[in-house]
Amino acid sequence: MAETLFGSEFDLEALLQRALAPVDPPENLSKHLEQTLTSIADLAEQELESWELSAMRDPKNWIPGITRPVAAAAIGGVAGAALVVLQVRGRLRAAQR
Amino acid sequence: MDKATLDREFSDLYRAHLKDVYSYAYYRVGNHHDAEDLTEQTFLQAYRHFERAVAESDGRPLRPWLIRIAHNLAANLYRDRSRKPQTPIDDTQHLRTVHTTEDLVEGRDELARILEGVQQLPDDRREALIMRFALGMDNREIARAMGRTDGATKVLIHRAIKQLEQIVQTQGAAA
Numbered sequence: 001m002a003e004t005l006f007g008s009e010f011d012l013e014a015l016l017q018r019a020l021a022p023v024d025p026p027e028n029l030s031k032h033l034e035q036t037l038t039s040i041a042d043l044a045e046q047e048l049e050s051w052e053l054s055a056m057r058d059p060k061n062w063i064p065g066i067t068r069p070v071a072a073a074a075i076g077g078v079a080g081a082a083l084v085v086l087q088v089r090g091r092l093r094a095a096q097r
Numbered sequence: 098m099d100k101a102t103l104d105r106e107f108s109d110l111y112r113a114h115l116k117d118v119y120s121y122a123y124y125r126v127g128n129h130h131d132a133e134d135l136t137e138q139t140f141l142q143a144y145r146h147f148e149r150a151v152a153e154s155d156g157r158p159l160r161p162w163l164i165r166i167a168h169n170l171a172a173n174l175y176r177d178r179s180r181k182p183q184t185p186i187d188d189t190q191h192l193r194t195v196h197t198t199e200d201l202v203e204g205r206d207e208l209a210r211i212l213e214g215v216q217q218l219p220d221d222r223r224e225a226l227i228m229r230f231a232l233g234m235d236n237r238e239i240a241r242a243m244g245r246t247d248g249a250t251k252v253l254i255h256r257a258i259k260q261l262e263q264i265v266q267t268q269g270a271a272a
Contacts, residue, residue, distance in 0.1 A: 012211075012262055013230075019211040020231040025119035029133045033140060037111065040144065041104050 098151065107147050111140060114160055117232045118167055124227045125171045127216070135174065139167040161241035164228065168242065214264040222257035229254060 098106075115136070122135040143150070143166055150162050215223055221243070228234040228242060240250040 012258060012265070015207055015211050016215075016226060016230045016258075016261075019208045020124060020215070020227060022116055022120045022231055023123045023132075025115055025136065026129065026133065029119070029136065030115060033111075033115075033137055036137070037107075037140065037144060040141070045100065 098148070103148055103151070106151065107144055110143075110147075110159055110163070114163055115140075117160060118163055120231045121164055121167050121227055122171070124215075124231055125167070125224065126174070131174065135167060135170055138170050139163065142166050142170070157241075158238070160232075160234070161238045164232070164234075164242040165244070168224065210265055210268050211261070214261045214268065217264055218257060218260060221253060222260060225250065225253050226257050226261070 118139050119132060119136045122132040122139070123129065126132055126135060143163055150159060154162070215226060218226070224243065225239055228239045234242070236247050236250050236254070239254070240247045243250065243253075245253070
């Protein structure tokens with residue numbers, strides 16, 4: 001695109017390229033922004049960890065979603081078996097006396 | 098994607114595009130103070146929504162998404178303050194900080210007139226030119242950033258250049 005302007009040939013797109021040259025961000029902005037993003041990321045991680053700890057105290061959160069009933073049945077089964085073993089041992093001890 | 102990987106990818110995005118976001122913000126708002134605020138808010142918002150953006154991007158570059166965030170925040174900034182840029186770009190200061198001595202010797206007046214002309218364009222045309230010339234974005238990227246079709250973006254840029262040409266010629270004739 002060559003036009004006569006300011007008394008000379010000029011290319012508007014080339015001038016735009018120079019007029020709108022990329023601008024370097026100030027150094028303090030880069031540092032400040034990196035610190036802010038790092039602290040937000042750390043905070044999010046800490047929050048996640050503390051949520052995980054508190055969630056672990058509640059058995060409802062041990063195994064999420066659809067596996068929960070299966071896990072409950074499995075845990076119940078193990079507990080039931082343990083109870084039977086204890087009862088058998090108790091009867092054996094009583095018989096020994 | 099686990100959090101460590103996500104943070105690493107965000108860090109890469111930040112390093113790759115900090116200058117783009119700052120350049121866009123600077124030419125959009127016209128001063129360094131607001132440009133710094135806008136850049137900071139853009140990256141904070143981007144961090145909050147990064148996981149979803151990555152999932153929805155299908156591997157496409159995220160620069161248009163970043164610039165779209167900056168564009169929306171800039172629009173909010175003007176709406177909240179009910180004003181246009183407080184001050185137009187200070188041509189003298191801008192030319193001194195952004196351009197080389199050689200540039201200035203060669204065509205300071207021309208560059209100042211171009212910048213002045215860009216400031217007079219309607220918002221969407223000005224933004225399209227900033228994205229094209231300051232950030233080097235292609236039509237497709239600009240279309241994604243502005244929420245337009247590729248065809249509409251091509252027309253927008255063409256009209257922006259034509260209008261700028263007229264503005265600059267009028268200025269030249271008046272000078």
